[in-house]
Amino acid sequence: MLSWSSTESGSPADISVIADGEGDAGVPHGAELVAFTEAVAGVDDAVLVVARAALVACAGETFMIDAAAVVANFEMMTRVADGTGARFAEAGAAQRAAMADKLHINDFTSARK
Amino acid sequence: MIVRDDLAEAHRLSLAHVAAPGARLTGARRVQIAEVARDAYLAVDPSPPWVRPFGDPMLDVAYRLARHAGTITQQWYEQTISDGLHPLEFVEVVGVVISTIAPIAFARGAGLPLPTLPSPVAGESTGREAAELAPATLNWVPVAAPADQVASVVQALSSLPDEWGNLWRLAGAQYMSDRQMDDPLWNRGTLSRPQMELVAGRLSRIRECFF
Numbered sequence: 001m002l003s004w005s006s007t008e009s010g011s012p013a014d015i016s017v018i019a020d021g022e023g024d025a026g027v028p029h030g031a032e033l034v035a036f037t038e039a040v041a042g043v044d045d046a047v048l049v050v051a052r053a054a055l056v057a058c059a060g061e062t063f064m065i066d067a068a069a070v071v072a073n074f075e076m077m078t079r080v081a082d083g084t085g086a087r088f089a090e091a092g093a094a095q096r097a098a099m100a101d102k103l104h105i106n107d108f109t110s111a112r113k
Numbered sequence: 114m115i116v117r118d119d120l121a122e123a124h125r126l127s128l129a130h131v132a133a134p135g136a137r138l139t140g141a142r143r144v145q146i147a148e149v150a151r152d153a154y155l156a157v158d159p160s161p162p163w164v165r166p167f168g169d170p171m172l173d174v175a176y177r178l179a180r181h182a183g184t185i186t187q188q189w190y191e192q193t194i195s196d197g198l199h200p201l202e203f204v205e206v207v208g209v210v211i212s213t214i215a216p217i218a219f220a221r222g223a224g225l226p227l228p229t230l231p232s233p234v235a236g237e238s239t240g241r242e243a244a245e246l247a248p249a250t251l252n253w254v255p256v257a258a259p260a261d262q263v264a265s266v267v268q269a270l271s272s273l274p275d276e277w278g279n280l281w282r283l284a285g286a287q288y289m290s291d292r293q294m295d296d297p298l299w300n301r302g303t304l305s306r307p308q309m310e311l312v313a314g315r316l317s318r319i320r321e322c323f324f
């Protein structure tokens with residue numbers, strides 16, 4: 001979805017940041033968004049305070065709130081997928097396999113094949 | 114700090130949904146499951162995924178889903194069913210866990226006070242289930258018939274309409290509706306669509322969610 005939406009918006013993103021967390025993907029405030037996402041997913045409240053403040057400083061409080069909402073959404077959707085054994089349909093399998101290689105996710109338990 | 118009205122309302126309704134009687138479980142049982150999910154999600158030093166901390170299938174499912182979702186296998190799911198959990202009870206536990214975690218994850222992320230779980234609403238379970246169920250190829254849980262006509266995450270909770278409805282109300286407020294999802298440029302005027310997808314992708318990678 002990052003690859004598709006960024007290409008459609010005219011600035012293809014570097015999706016390697018999804019796998020390694022390094023860089024900004026070529027997206028405005030990308031590094032701060034990644035740090036914030038990782039901090040919410042983590043357990044260290046002090047790290048989260050710093051990451052939240054950095055995101056607010058560069059993009060504003062309303063932006064940070066909507067970023068927190070997106071994190072919450074995917075804390076939810078990942079559990080829906082993994083709790084119900086969600087699989088992809090066969091259509092588009094080759095394209096997904098290439099993407100999965102780039103993201104180094106083929107060995108995940110959740111890669112239900 | 115000002116939270117959008119639709120987002121605050123979706124989270125309020127989600128926790129009220131948790132405390133109300135469900136298709137197969139009472140409000141009291143659902144709140145008990147939600148407490149386990151909340152504590153597992155927030156635990157600084159959680160038990161490893163193979164531990165069943167409660168000796169109670171529903172609570173153990175809630176624990177593993179809240180904390181170690183990426184480790185769940187079809188074999189483990191089938192074991193819980195053969196241990197006596199009905200497949201629709203399993204789906205209801207998934208619904209309660211995700212309805213609990215979303216508002217808590219948001220509040221923690223945004224630096225707001227963590228919401229408290231409401232008191233259980235008295236009453237018997239509602240029995241509201243899809244009129245017809247079908248085994249699915251795209252999910253290991255049963256879904257509303259006909260199966261596999263829509264994406265697996267869309268049909269995932271369709272066996273229990275109230276869980277399905279709460280999930281998609283939350284998704285619409287936290288992220289976007291399925292109709293908006295088709296537009297790669299759609300946004301709320303804050304995060305652009307690529308910024309939203311960067312967050313989504315990195316979080317999913319951290320949680321080891323292939324999907």
